[in-house]
Amino acid sequence: MLAYYGEHRAPKALRQDSLATSLAKLGEFFSHNTVDDVTPKLCGDYVDWRIRQGDARGSNSNKQEPRGPNMTRLLKPSTAGYDLAILKAAISFCYTERKLAQNVPVKLPEKSNARPRFLTRCEAARLLAGALGWDQHGNRHHKSINRHLARFILIGLHTGTRSDRILRLQWVENLQGGWVDLKTGTLHRRASAEPVTKKRAPSVPMRDELLGHMRRWRKLTARYVIEHNGTNIENGVFAAWATACKLAGLPTDVDDPNKVTAHTLRHTCVTWMLDAGRSPWQVGQYVGMTAEMVERVYGHVNDAMQRETANTPRRNKQGRVPHLSHTTTQKGMNISERG
Numbered sequence: 001m002l003a004y005y006g007e008h009r010a011p012k013a014l015r016q017d018s019l020a021t022s023l024a025k026l027g028e029f030f031s032h033n034t035v036d037d038v039t040p041k042l043c044g045d046y047v048d049w050r051i052r053q054g055d056a057r058g059s060n061s062n063k064q065e066p067r068g069p070n071m072t073r074l075l076k077p078s079t080a081g082y083d084l085a086i087l088k089a090a091i092s093f094c095y096t097e098r099k100l101a102q103n104v105p106v107k108l109p110e111k112s113n114a115r116p117r118f119l120t121r122c123e124a125a126r127l128l129a130g131a132l133g134w135d136q137h138g139n140r141h142h143k144s145i146n147r148h149l150a151r152f153i154l155i156g157l158h159t160g161t162r163s164d165r166i167l168r169l170q171w172v173e174n175l176q177g178g179w180v181d182l183k184t185g186t187l188h189r190r191a192s193a194e195p196v197t198k199k200r201a202p203s204v205p206m207r208d209e210l211l212g213h214m215r216r217w218r219k220l221t222a223r224y225v226i227e228h229n230g231t232n233i234e235n236g237v238f239a240a241w242a243t244a245c246k247l248a249g250l251p252t253d254v255d256d257p258n259k260v261t262a263h264t265l266r267h268t269c270v271t272w273m274l275d276a277g278r279s280p281w282q283v284g285q286y287v288g289m290t291a292e293m294v295e296r297v298y299g300h301v302n303d304a305m306q307r308e309t310a311n312t313p314r315r316n317k318q319g320r321v322p323h324l325s326h327t328t329t330q331k332g333m334n335i336s337e338r339g
Contacts, residue, residue, distance in 0.1 A: 002027050002090055022082060022083040025053070030087075035100060043084055047109050050075060051077065078111075081109045091104055116271075119268045126250070127244060127250060130245065130247035131150040131240065132146075133247070136247070144247060151213070156266060156268075158206065159210070163263065167234045171221070174192060185205055199288070241261075245260055266287065
């Protein structure tokens, strides 16, 4: 069942490497089970097993951190949750294709209620400077300059576009990813003829500042917005991320609650838009979320804005804040009590 899903869906997936890894782990754990064996308990066992597999990316970090039997950093439950979401999609797909007699439900782990990490404007400036080789003390490290990463950061901060879509952006309409229309100043996040999914990717106008950068970058590239010798460089950008964060003094450790990842750019864009007074509906339409999701994930920003609004003094026609005497206040209380 997993092999059938991978064969038919992998060519259309944007994150093919992640899909392949998830299918391999699912196949390893469920190799002796049928679809009928998938129960909430078995899904829970998979989460425990997957966490213990560890993350090879943390193999060189602090030895005091929790580790699995293979001496790598323990994974987060969200990683196992992503795998189980793939299993759920595979079962549903095979059921629709009439390869299965019934659609078996898959129990996903509970999502974390942690607030998303976003960058302050000072932190964002330091991160961009770090990508260009500057540390927080004003020293330039020429071997750490990565202008490709600087472009990636600017696009992420200005548009809130997901990382994989930024790295696939081209200058002309294509079937592999989104593209930039310099004539209209529009960022098209989806590839031509790409089906619409739950992860929305609307086409949006770019800010004048970003559009100016785009026009300059167009003269320096051939096919992709972020490229090297005409090919996109996904691995090169992420390899330079940790270096830029280190120069900027920003944490990237997996266990640090204030860690900064590439997805932090999307959180930052949404937070800044809300802080500027845009409604959840407006922000959702721009970045590709529902208004409900914006309110649920970024509710702390709205709460702060509402408190600020509540504390805004109301002015009369003369532009002064009216002074309420003790007599006026008492009359108002008496009226409200009678009402």
